[in-house]
Amino acid sequence: MVSAQRSDAQSFLSSSISSILYIWKQHWPLIVGIPLVFFSYLVYKYVLRVRYFSKIRHYPGPPHGHWLFGQAPAVIASEPGMAQLAWHKKYGKVFRLAGVLPGQETMSFNSYTALKTILVDKPYEFPKPPFVRDLLGIAAGYGLLTLEGPDHQALRRFMNQAFSFRYLHEQFEQYYKPINSLVEILETKTKDEKGQPVKEGVEMEVTKLIDSTLMDIICLTAFGYECDSLHNPKQPLAHSYHKLVNLQDGKNMLAIFLVLMLPFGPQLLRWAVKRQWLGTLMSTLDKRYGSGGKHDLDNMEEPPKFYTTTSIFIDSLNNVNRISAELLETKLAEARQLKQASGGEFAMNVSGGKVDVLSLLVRASLDDSSNYKMNSDMLQAQMLTFLGAGHETTASGAAWAMWELACNKDIQQKLRKECQELILRNHNPGWQELNELKYLNAVVQETMRVRPPTPQTARIASKDCTVDGTFVPKGTQLMIPIRAVNFDESIWGEDARQFKPERWFDLSDKYSSVFSVLTFIAGSHHCIGRNMAIQELKAILCALISRFEFEPAQSEPREKSAITMKPDGGLRLRVKLLDMKD
Numbered sequence: 001m002v003s004a005q006r007s008d009a010q011s012f013l014s015s016s017i018s019s020i021l022y023i024w025k026q027h028w029p030l031i032v033g034i035p036l037v038f039f040s041y042l043v044y045k046y047v048l049r050v051r052y053f054s055k056i057r058h059y060p061g062p063p064h065g066h067w068l069f070g071q072a073p074a075v076i077a078s079e080p081g082m083a084q085l086a087w088h089k090k091y092g093k094v095f096r097l098a099g100v101l102p103g104q105e106t107m108s109f110n111s112y113t114a115l116k117t118i119l120v121d122k123p124y125e126f127p128k129p130p131f132v133r134d135l136l137g138i139a140a141g142y143g144l145l146t147l148e149g150p151d152h153q154a155l156r157r158f159m160n161q162a163f164s165f166r167y168l169h170e171q172f173e174q175y176y177k178p179i180n181s182l183v184e185i186l187e188t189k190t191k192d193e194k195g196q197p198v199k200e201g202v203e204m205e206v207t208k209l210i211d212s213t214l215m216d217i218i219c220l221t222a223f224g225y226e227c228d229s230l231h232n233p234k235q236p237l238a239h240s241y242h243k244l245v246n247l248q249d250g251k252n253m254l255a256i257f258l259v260l261m262l263p264f265g266p267q268l269l270r271w272a273v274k275r276q277w278l279g280t281l282m283s284t285l286d287k288r289y290g291s292g293g294k295h296d297l298d299n300m301e302e303p304p305k306f307y308t309t310t311s312i313f314i315d316s317l318n319n320v321n322r323i324s325a326e327l328l329e330t331k332l333a334e335a336r337q338l339k340q341a342s343g344g345e346f347a348m349n350v351s352g353g354k355v356d357v358l359s360l361l362v363r364a365s366l367d368d369s370s371n372y373k374m375n376s377d378m379l380q381a382q383m384l385t386f387l388g389a390g391h392e393t394t395a396s397g398a399a400w401a402m403w404e405l406a407c408n409k410d411i412q413q414k415l416r417k418e419c420q421e422l423i424l425r426n427h428n429p430g431w432q433e434l435n436e437l438k439y440l441n442a443v444v445q446e447t448m449r450v451r452p453p454t455p456q457t458a459r460i461a462s463k464d465c466t467v468d469g470t471f472v473p474k475g476t477q478l479m480i481p482i483r484a485v486n487f488d489e490s491i492w493g494e495d496a497r498q499f500k501p502e503r504w505f506d507l508s509d510k511y512s513s514v515f516s517v518l519t520f521i522a523g524s525h526h527c528i529g530r531n532m533a534i535q536e537l538k539a540i541l542c543a544l545i546s547r548f549e550f551e552p553a554q555s556e557p558r559e560k561s562a563i564t565m566k567p568d569g570g571l572r573l574r575v576k577l578l579d580m581k582d
């Protein structure tokens with residue numbers, strides 16, 4: 001019986017081998033040829049085309065660089081935006097480089113004529129590249145940041161109402177709850193056991209406190225949500241978001257870009273970040289086999305492994321998605337109640353309604369007379385966008401402002417004089433009162449110029465075109481070199497890289513209010529939260545500088561480059577409580 005089975009198996013094996021040999025003999029050119037052609041195509045597309053066949057390979061610009069990633073390693077290794085600045089200095093108003101992703105070519109323009117064409121005149125012919133849209137979409141919602149063309153125009157018009165001065169003014173009072181909490185926390189930290197100010201001040205890491213304050217402000221003003229992460233650092237929304245943004249570094253970004261370039265990469269990530277069970281499973285596996293479950297990037301002794309990073313990314317986004325969906329449900333229920341109570345008469349500005357951005361958008365979406373409506377998915381996407389675009393950027397701007405002031409005592413003192421006068425009159429100064437402080441305005445503008453939280457952004461040419469007299473082929477990536485533009489010596493002088501608020505009182509004739517500082521960019525995609533961010537920065541700086549003195553307690557921190565530019569490893573300052581009556 002056994003020998004019969006063995007001979008059956010032997011004959012099956014020998015007949016299979018002879019069939020394979022037959023197929024090989026008959027079709028070997030195809031069997032070898034198809035993979036070879038496919039492989040050659042990949043080599044051409046990702047390695048050779050950019051180097052030897054591109055129409056623009058002879059444009060001025062740095063040498064090819066890495067065989068696959070071109071100049072990506074140089075861009076990642078340099079201080080944010082500084083490689084672009086050096087290349088513009090060397091090659092002029094336009095340069096071309098290989099990379100930053102395999103098979104890509106990138107051009108960078110810094111002339112106002114070019115920036116006007118790309119950002120203002122024809123913004124939808126130069127959309128964000130698909131991999132940037134997907135990264136932003138997955139991490140910060142497929143909302144206003146990622147839409148293009150008529151869809152963007154319609155949503156932007158609709159959202160502009162919620163960001164109008166009227167509502168920003170109404171929300172402004174809420175900024176002070178987190179800001180006053182921050183002041184109290186710092187007061188406590190800078191006093192001894194007897195409640196007396198520590199004379200020489202106290203050394204501390206300040207970025208986490210600033211992050212939490214700005215998280216609490218955005219939660220209140222954008223969602224009407226009491227997050228209070230200042231007192232509860234493990235607050236689920238703030239904690240998940242903190243872990244997510246801590247993943248940002250050049251190498252992680254490149255890894256995510258590569259996943260997004262894979263066939264079905266974006267779909268896979270989109271699917272994963274909406275599956276709570278997957279996040280739980282991955283973090284359980286990571287607990288057992290990866291980081292030991294620390295998941296606390298601040299306290300990891302070694303850089304996290306790829307698996308840990310992926311698990312944090314998916315788990316954190318899952319949590320953020322879940323909490324924002326719950327929050328949205330509450331808002332929808334509130335708005336429906338209000339609609340019923342108002343007997344059908346219902347609009348964004350209905351009296352008694354909350355004025356946080358989400359409540360306004362939800363009400364406008366339920367308003368029968370509104371000709372634009374957002375469904376739950378769209379509303380939830382905007383929530384993620386406010387968190388992604390509104391929190392991290394402002395927090396990194398505030399951290400850099402604190403660093404610059406700590407390093408420049410005379411500037412700090414001048415600002416203190418102006419702010420103290422106001423704070424002594426009004427503990428929580430109003431919107432207009434802050435705007436009247438000229439030096440505070442100059443300090444905030446200068447911080448945004450020198451330390452732009454997003455030092456660069458990207459666009460892609462959707463068709464062959466000419467920009468400022470230079471031919472740009474379809475598919476070319478365009479670097480918008482925000483920081484390089486902000487450091488243009490022909491506008492800002494030879495000391496353009498220096499932090500000097502005084503320069504805002506003596507602007508060059510060539511200064512353009514639209515293009516000379518590109519921190520919030522220009523044109524149809526310009527930052528909708530600009531006024532909110534500037535006012536948050538003014539309120540927080542005025543409150544802190546009036547009451548405390550800051551000194552650096554470390555050497556200049558490295559600027560960590562990813563989507564936003566943060567001080568690497570935080571910021572240690574010596575903080576001293578002042579007697580305001582002195």
Ligand code: HEM
Pocket residue numbers: 144145146156222385386389390391393394397452453454457458518519520521524525526527528529530532533534
């Ligand atoms: C210092 C703080 C901020 C900086 C430096 C900043 C910077 C930027 C930049 C550069 C863009 C354009 C991105 C691009 O198109 O490539 C942008 C867009 C955007 N920002 Fe901000 N932002 C800040 C604060 C905020 C705040 C507080 C909010 C809202 C709560 C916000 C919401 C948005 C939104 C929704 C967009 C997309 C606009 C559109 O495409 O129409 N930002 N921001």
